[in-house]
Amino acid sequence: MNAHDVVITGIGLVSSLGEGPDAHWQKLTTPGVKPVLDAERFAPYTVHPLPEIDWNLQIAKRGDQRQMETWQRLGTYAAGLALDDAGIKDNEELCTTMDMVVAAGGGERDMAVDSDILAASETRNDRDVLLNEKLTTELRPTLFLAQLSNLLAGNISIVHKVTGSSRTFMGEEGAGVSAIETAAARIRSGQSTHMLVGGAFQTEHADMLLGYELAGYLHRGDWKPVWQRQGAEGGGVVTGSGGAFLVLESREHAEKRGHRIYATLGPVLSSRARRARGELQAGIEALIAKAQLQGGEVLTISGASGSHKATAAEKAVLDAAPGVAARGFSTLTGHMKEAQFPFAVALAALAIHHNAGYPPFAAGERDFAGAPETVLATAVGYHHFEGMALVGKAG
Amino acid sequence: MTKFKDHLGRPVVAVTGIGVVTSLGKGKAENWAALSAGKSGIHPITRFPVDHLSTRISGMVDFLPSSTKGASALTYDLAETAAEEAMTEAGLDVQDFGGPLFLASPPMELDWHDRFAIYNSGKDKPAPERLLEVARGLNSLDMFETSQFGSIADRLADRFGTTGLPITLSTACASGATAIQLGVEAIRRGECERALSIGADGSATAEALIRFSLLSALSTSNDVPQKASKPFSKDRDGFVLAEGSAALVLESLEAATARGATVLGILRGCGEKADDFHRTRSKPDASPAIAAVRAALADAGLSDTEIDYINAHGTSTPENDKMEHLSLSTVFGERISSIPVSSNKSMIGHTLSAAGAIEAAFSLMTMREGVIPPTINYDHPDPAIALDVVPNVKREASVRTVLSNSFGFGGQNTCLVMAREPV
Numbered sequence: 001m002n003a004h005d006v007v008i009t010g011i012g013l014v015s016s017l018g019e020g021p022d023a024h025w026q027k028l029t030t031p032g033v034k035p036v037l038d039a040e041r042f043a044p045y046t047v048h049p050l051p052e053i054d055w056n057l058q059i060a061k062r063g064d065q066r067q068m069e070t071w072q073r074l075g076t077y078a079a080g081l082a083l084d085d086a087g088i089k090d091n092e093e094l095c096t097t098m099d100m101v102v103a104a105g106g107g108e109r110d111m112a113v114d115s116d117i118l119a120a121s122e123t124r125n126d127r128d129v130l131l132n133e134k135l136t137t138e139l140r141p142t143l144f145l146a147q148l149s150n151l152l153a154g155n156i157s158i159v160h161k162v163t164g165s166s167r168t169f170m171g172e173e174g175a176g177v178s179a180i181e182t183a184a185a186r187i188r189s190g191q192s193t194h195m196l197v198g199g200a201f202q203t204e205h206a207d208m209l210l211g212y213e214l215a216g217y218l219h220r221g222d223w224k225p226v227w228q229r230q231g232a233e234g235g236g237v238v239t240g241s242g243g244a245f246l247v248l249e250s251r252e253h254a255e256k257r258g259h260r261i262y263a264t265l266g267p268v269l270s271s272r273a274r275r276a277r278g279e280l281q282a283g284i285e286a287l288i289a290k291a292q293l294q295g296g297e298v299l300t301i302s303g304a305s306g307s308h309k310a311t312a313a314e315k316a317v318l319d320a321a322p323g324v325a326a327r328g329f330s331t332l333t334g335h336m337k338e339a340q341f342p343f344a345v346a347l348a349a350l351a352i353h354h355n356a357g358y359p360p361f362a363a364g365e366r367d368f369a370g371a372p373e374t375v376l377a378t379a380v381g382y383h384h385f386e387g388m389a390l391v392g393k394a395g
Numbered sequence: 396m397t398k399f400k401d402h403l404g405r406p407v408v409a410v411t412g413i414g415v416v417t418s419l420g421k422g423k424a425e426n427w428a429a430l431s432a433g434k435s436g437i438h439p440i441t442r443f444p445v446d447h448l449s450t451r452i453s454g455m456v457d458f459l460p461s462s463t464k465g466a467s468a469l470t471y472d473l474a475e476t477a478a479e480e481a482m483t484e485a486g487l488d489v490q491d492f493g494g495p496l497f498l499a500s501p502p503m504e505l506d507w508h509d510r511f512a513i514y515n516s517g518k519d520k521p522a523p524e525r526l527l528e529v530a531r532g533l534n535s536l537d538m539f540e541t542s543q544f545g546s547i548a549d550r551l552a553d554r555f556g557t558t559g560l561p562i563t564l565s566t567a568c569a570s571g572a573t574a575i576q577l578g579v580e581a582i583r584r585g586e587c588e589r590a591l592s593i594g595a596d597g598s599a600t601a602e603a604l605i606r607f608s609l610l611s612a613l614s615t616s617n618d619v620p621q622k623a624s625k626p627f628s629k630d631r632d633g634f635v636l637a638e639g640s641a642a643l644v645l646e647s648l649e650a651a652t653a654r655g656a657t658v659l660g661i662l663r664g665c666g667e668k669a670d671d672f673h674r675t676r677s678k679p680d681a682s683p684a685i686a687a688v689r690a691a692l693a694d695a696g697l698s699d700t701e702i703d704y705i706n707a708h709g710t711s712t713p714e715n716d717k718m719e720h721l722s723l724s725t726v727f728g729e730r731i732s733s734i735p736v737s738s739n740k741s742m743i744g745h746t747l748s749a750a751g752a753i754e755a756a757f758s759l760m761t762m763r764e765g766v767i768p769p770t771i772n773y774d775h776p777d778p779a780i781a782l783d784v785v786p787n788v789k790r791e792a793s794v795r796t797v798l799s800n801s802f803g804f805g806g807q808n809t810c811l812v813m814a815r816e817p818v
Contacts, residue, residue, distance in 0.1 A: 045527075067674060100669070104565070105544060106502050115522035118514040127511055131601055132447040141609035145674045145804070149502040149544070150565040154805030157671040163683065166669035166807045167573060170502060171545025171563045178562045182577070189584045206523030210505065213530045215539035234531070270560035272552055383539075384549050385560055 001395065003252035006184045006265040008349045008391070010086025010247030012078040012198070015333040015343075016048035016240055020081060025350050028332065031359040035332045037223055044220040047203050048240030048334030053077060058084075064159050068146050069108040070241075075152040075200030076159050078243030078339075082196065083160055086247035087259050092161065094257075099164040099192045100156060101183050103175035103199035103338040106149035109207050113138045152200065162196055173303065174270070174385025175199065176341035181268040181387070183248050193253040198245030199338035212237055217307055217382055225362030226306045226328040227315060236306035237382055240334020244343035251395075263352035265345070266374070266390035267291065273386060281313040284380060287388050288321055291376060299357045299368050300326040300376040301347045303340040307382035314380045324376070325368035331361045341379035341387055348375035348391035398818055399649040401663070402696035405583040407817055411656040412485030412644030413756045414477035417743040418454040418637055422480055427760055430768045431789045435621035435742050437635050443601045450613040452620040454637025454744030455599045462597075465506040467541035469597025473640035473749070474498065474551055478593055481642040482555065486656060487589075489555060494589035496557035497577040498548045499570030499748045501598035505542045513538075547595075557591055565748060567803030568708070569667075570594060571641065572751030572811050576665040578645040588650040594752025595640035604636055610675060612712060624745075625772035626709035626738035627716050627784050634710040637744030641752035643759075648817055660759040661814040663796070664695025670806030677718045683808050684722035688798065691810035692726075697796065699727050702734065702812070704767055704792070706758045706799040709738025710745050715802060720780040735792065737770045737785040751801035755811055758797040762815040767792050 011021040016036035018027060027033050039046040055073055058080030059065050065073060083089040088098065117134045124130050145151050150168040157163050169175040169182075179197050186192040202208065212218050212235070220234035229236040254261055269290050273283030300318060304311045318326045329347060336343055351357055352375055357368035377389045401407050415422065418436030419429035429436065437454050442463060445451040456462060461472035482489045514522060517529040530538075540546040548561035566573040571594025578590030607613050614633040616623035624635040643662075651658055668686035672678040692699060708719055724731045739757050746753055761767055766789050773786040799811045 107504050109504075111523055114510070118510065118522045121511050121515060126444075127507075128443045128601065129446045131507055132444065132605070135602055135605045136447050136449075136608070139605065139609060142674075144606035144610065148567075148805070150567045150570075150803070150805045150807060151674060153669075154567075154674060154807070157669045157806050158674070161671050163669040163671050163806075165667040166566065166805075167577075168565045168807075169562055170500075170565055171548065171561075172543060174545050174560055175563070178560055181560075182562070185584055185586070186580070191580070191584075206527060207505075210526055210530055211542050213527050214505070214533070214542055215536055216531050216534040218531070272549065272560045274553065383543060384545055387560070 003250060004188050004190055005251040006187045006248050007251050007254050007261045008246055008263050008265055009249050009254050009259050009261055010082040011262065011346045011349060012081030012085060012245040013346055014074060014078045015242035016051060017332060018051050021350055025354060028358050042209060045209055045218050046223045046238050049204055050241040059159050067142060068155055071108050071200055071202035072146060072152045072155050074202050074243045076155045078198060078200055079156045079196060079245045080160055082245035082247050088247060094194065095161045097164045098162045098194050098196055099186065100153055100162050100166050100196045101179040102153040102168045103179040104149040104152050104168045104170055105201065105338050106147055107207060108147040108205055110143055111206060171385065172337055173340045173379045173381040175338050177270045177379055177385065177387025180341060180345060180389065181270050184265055184268050187248060187250050194249040196245060196247055198342040200243030201337040201339050202241045203239035204241055219306060225331040226304050227362065227364060229306045230308055230312060236308045236311060238306060238334050240336055242333055242336045242339055244339045244346050246342055246346060261394040263349040263394055264392045266392050268389045270387040280310065281316060283386060284314055284317045287386060288317060291388055291390055294374065295323065297323045297325060297368060297370060298376055299351055299372040300324050300378065301344045302326045302328045303344040303379035304328045304330060305335045305382035306330060310380050310382055325366045327358050327361050327365060329361060344377035344379055345389050345391060348377040351375050352391055352393060407648040408579045408582050408662040409646050409648040409651045409658045410643050410660045410662060410759055411646045411651050411658060412481035413659060413759060414480030414642040415753060415756050416456060416473050416476050417639035417753060418456055419743060421476060430742060430757065431766050433769050433771045433788060435771060437620045437623055437744055439620055448604065449615050450604060450608055451617045452623055452635060453599055454635055456638040465541060466598040466600055467503055470500050470595050471547045471550055473597050474547065474593045474595035475554060477640040477642035478555060478591060481644045485644040491556040492591055493558060494587045494591060495559050495581055496548060496552055496561040497574040497590060497592045498551065498561060498563045499574040499594040499752060500547055500563055501596050501748045502565060503542055503544050509538050566807035566809060567805045568747055569751055569801035569803040569807045569809040570748040571753060572755065572801040572809040574752060575643060575662065575755055575811060576809060579662050579665055582645060582647050589644060589646040591642065592645055592752065593642040594749035596746050596748040597638050599636050599638050607636060614711065622772050624711045624741050626711040626741050626770055627777055627780050627782060628773055629775045629777040631711045631713060631716060633712050635744035637746045639743060639746040639749045639753050641749060641756040643756065660762055661817055663814045664691045664812035666690025666694055667809045670808060675804050676714060681718045681722040684718060684802055685725050687808040687810045688722060688726045691812045695812035697812060702796050702798050703794045704761060704797050705734055705736040706754050706797055707736050707738045708800040708802045709740050711740060716780060719800065720782060732781055732783060735767050735785050735790065736782045737768055739768060741771045751809060754799050758799045758813050762794045762797060765791055765793055767794065
């Protein structure tokens with residue numbers, strides 16, 4: 001116990017399962033809970049769609065809502081949930097001194113404009129001129145900002161008044177890992193007292209699927225749990241829309257204002273295995289070794305994507321680690337890219353808070369009885385970058 | 396004896412290597428020669444047709460092997476070129492850097508030429524389905540990587556042997572400064588002895604230009620391109636879209652001294668403050684910019700009387716330059732009229748994600764060379780902005796400390812304070 005320990009005091013979650021930490025805890029601790037799937041809209045791909053959301057609950061002004069595409073709205077919404085949960089929302093003093101790191105993608109393009117340009121390209125060879133002609137006349141001027149990576153953080157500042165500092169990290173799952181790692185390092189060093197950190201991903205857009213499918217990463221055909229997609233048609237990833245934001249604080253800061261602490265965030269570990277050289281599995285093993293699991297049963301919230309190679313490597317390491325009971329939450333939420341690691345850490349914190357584990361999310365995951373002392377959270381990128389964190393008791 | 400700890404007991408952070416590429420040229424020597432001669436790198440756009448465009452000029456980097464190969468390839472090329480120069484100057488093994496990488500780079504999108512190619516090799520189906528269907532058949536790692544936000548940093552990490560998970564970041568026009576700030580913080584926290592901070596932006600595509608045009612952010616002074624960027628002038632009419640890169644090797648002064656490296660300058664302080672006013676406009680009272688400047692001074696342990704020169708954000712947009720003047724005159728009071736304040740963007744345009752890093756590199760060179768680069772095109776001073784902008788011609792001066800400002804769309808403001816010598 002140390003004044004500069006990093007503690008988790010606010011959780012904002014959105015996924016196909018619902019919104020908020022309580023709804024997620026209820027769903028995920030119900031044995032045999034079924035995923036919410038949409039196999040039609042983007043067939044042959046299945047996605048986990050957004051639940052119904054009343055945006056007004058976290059983004060009061062319609063004008064603000066209109067200035068964002070769905071991904072930014074989703075992130076701003078999830079950030080608002082986390083601030084609410086931490087008792088910081090609308091607290092001007094705490095918001096204006098709060099630091100923020102957002103893990104962001106972006107690029108929700110206007111499919112109608114793009115489709116129109118592509119259709120015209122079938123009969124025209126002057127494609128560069130075509131681009132100028134169409135983009136200058138058909139692009140909505142504010143769309144650029146509504147899809148721009150750093151504007152999720154920008155909108156969180158505008159809507160929730162979080163203005164201590166604002167940084168946006170990019171780079172798929174790794175961005176989420178670095179965001180939490182950096183936020184924790186700032187608090188531990190005394191550089192920051194309270195931070196908002198997280199990300200969101202909105203998959204229900206053809207370009208968001210294209211980002212995976214250019215390298216054939218998406219699973220096709222019948223849906224299967226995340227660990228059971230090896231050898232199936234496609235690349236193994238089933239995506240989901242969702243978001244996860246955390247409020248991290250120094251223990252001293254949280255205790256002084258008397259707010260509930262869900263859990264303590266222990267070491268956050270990150271790496272970049274040189275996968276082309278076959279070093280991924282050894283890289284994951286090295287991370288687990290660094291985590292120094294204390295023996296006994298270890299509940300592990302895995303952000304495995306289903307991506308064949310990466311998930312096989314992670315599974316091999318987790319299966320071989322003594323006492324590890326892994327829960328691949330992508331089975332129930334789909335893969336949420338930049339939000340994947342923050343989501344994993346949030347689920348780990350909930351298990352600590354409730355002093356209980358999750359039942360298996362799919363057949364083949366081993367039982368975990370008892371109360372978790374420490375929970376491991378992982379995110380092994382579908383293509384690159386890896387991270388883990390240990391989450392422990394509140395105090 | 397040199398002090399290795401700063402006023403807050405943290406390791407002092409030195410710069411031991413600098414690399415730069417802008418439209419003015421490749422490398423520090425070419426850039427400095429042009430910059431101190433008051434030469435502009437702004438030129439007519441030739442990379443793509445300019446039909447239908449209201450802005451037909453830019454500060455694109457057209458002389459690299461990747462200049463015509465799309466935003467991802469060019470951004471990588473720019474970053475690699477600058478990093479190699481910086482690491483070589485620092486006397487480090489260019490394949491084994493041995494510290495983390497912080498990369499400021501633009502968000503990535505599939506290039507339109509690839510989009511056209513994919514679409515036109517399929518048929519019948521509507522575009523969204525067709526692109527996906529063709530893509531999964533192609534299974535092209537090269538094209539895939541241009542669409543991944545972490546790929547450029549991943550490649551750079553391989554190329555230079557940086558350690559750990561590289562961070563790719565965006566704080567819009569403040570990105571380059573944020574990359575430096577992240578490196579400084581990592582060294583101060585004792586996580587590493589050295590860090591490689593890069594800002595690189597090769598994303599001046601037709602679509603990027605059109606996007607900024609639609610926001611009315613760009614200068615349309617097409618007729619004499621080199622006169623288009625005119626920060627602090629009465630007739631300024633927007634920024635000039637540009638490309639470039641800079642890399643800094645940051646090192647704890649103690650480690651740099653121990654290995655006998657030449658210290659090129661000191662990164663004394665970083666400050667930031669977000670703006671909650673509007674997506675593209677700053678708060679009218681400039682309070683976030685003021686707070687960012689003050690935070691940087693406080694972090695550096697300097698008072699406002701101890702800044703010798705200000706490297707302005709100075710974009711040449713009506714809004715920024717006015718707001719920047721307000722923030723500076725608020726922080727520095729009456730003394731602001733006697734502090735030289737110049738904008739490198741008058742010559743290189745606005746290099747977006749790279750700007751903060753490039754301007755930090757030029758700030759460090761300003762101190763070392765004892766020469767302040769001018770604000771060119773200052774023919775019609777804005778009477779509402781009473782600043783000594785070092786008009787049109789360089790000035791010799793002993794500069795011990797510099798404040799460099801970066802203010803971004805989306806409200807992300809970052810300021811850096813640099814010093815010529817350790818304390």
